[in-house]
Amino acid sequence: GIQVEQSPPDLILQEGANSTLRCNFSDSVNNLQWFHQNPWGQLINLFYIPSGTKQNGRLSATTVATERYSLLYISSSQTTDSGVYFCAVAPPGTASKLTFGTGTRLQVTL
Amino acid sequence: DAGVTQSPTHLIKTRGQHVTLRCSPISGHKSVSWYQQVLGQGPQFIFQYYEKEERGRGNFPDRFSARQFPNYSSELNVNALLLGDSALYLCASSFNSNQPQHFGDGTRLSIL
Numbered sequence: 699g700i701q702v703e704q705s706p707p708d709l710i711l712q713e714g715a716n717s718t719l720r721c722n723f724s725d726s727v728n729n730l731q732w733f734h735q736n737p738w739g740q741l742i743n744l745f746y747i748p749s750g751t752k753q754n755g756r757l758s759a760t761t762v763a764t765e766r767y768s769l770l771y772i773s774s775s776q777t778t779d780s781g782v783y784f785c786a787v788a789p790p791g792t793a794s795k796l797t798f799g800t801g802t803r804l805q806v807t808l
Numbered sequence: 809d810a811g812v813t814q815s816p817t818h819l820i821k822t823r824g825q826h827v828t829l830r831c832s833p834i835s836g837h838k839s840v841s842w843y844q845q846v847l848g849q850g851p852q853f854i855f856q857y858y859e860k861e862e863r864g865r866g867n868f869p870d871r872f873s874a875r876q877f878p879n880y881s882s883e884l885n886v887n888a889l890l891l892g893d894s895a896l897y898l899c900a901s902s903f904n905s906n907q908p909q910h911f912g913d914g915t916r917l918s919i920l
Contacts, residue, residue, distance in 0.1 A: 728906065741914075792864060796841075801850055
């Protein structure tokens with residue numbers, strides 16, 4: 699099956715700092731989603747981005763499908779950004795069968 | 809509009825028992841998928857149902873089963889519970905099999 703690797707595994711930032719999270723995947727995908735899992739376990743949709751670039755406030759994401767990677771940018775980080783960020787992908791024809799990466803655990807400190 | 813709703817939120821069972829978890833998708837969504845998330849790992853795909861038919865199954869034993877009802881809600885059943893079944897069970901819905909998925913808050917299952 700498709701492999702998903704995320705880096706870095708852990709990240710500690712001071713409030714106000716910027717960061718870049720990376721997701722590499724091993725095969726063509728029809729679905730790529732970024733999620734934020736908060737400390738209460740809620741999995742929150744950030745982006746649906748199988749290709750291209752999107753922005754939503756302080757967050758933006760870019761997927762280069764031909765090179766099989768995606769980047770999530772967090773600018774001016776806040777303590778509420780803390781949690782685990784997951785990249786999840788699905789091959790063509792199976793968009794509802796997501797394979798998740800191991801996640802990046804982000805801690806934002808004051 | 810209501811998001812994906814799951815019940816119950818928490819559940820404690822003992823080894824050997826069975827459990828039924830429930831999921832109501834976002835209104836208009838016809839695809840429901842189930843995932844298991846053990847502590848420290850990313851969610852793992854268990855089942856997908858679309859238009860009341862099973863469309864995908866992950867690498868889980870036959871103790872796990874699911875179904876989807878005419879109103880597109882879904883149940884996940886687990887028989888002969890093991891300690892290793894302790895996990896957060898997440899349900900996700902999408903309009904069809906090719907659209908992004910939206911997750912519920914999950915059911916946290918503890919096996920004693």
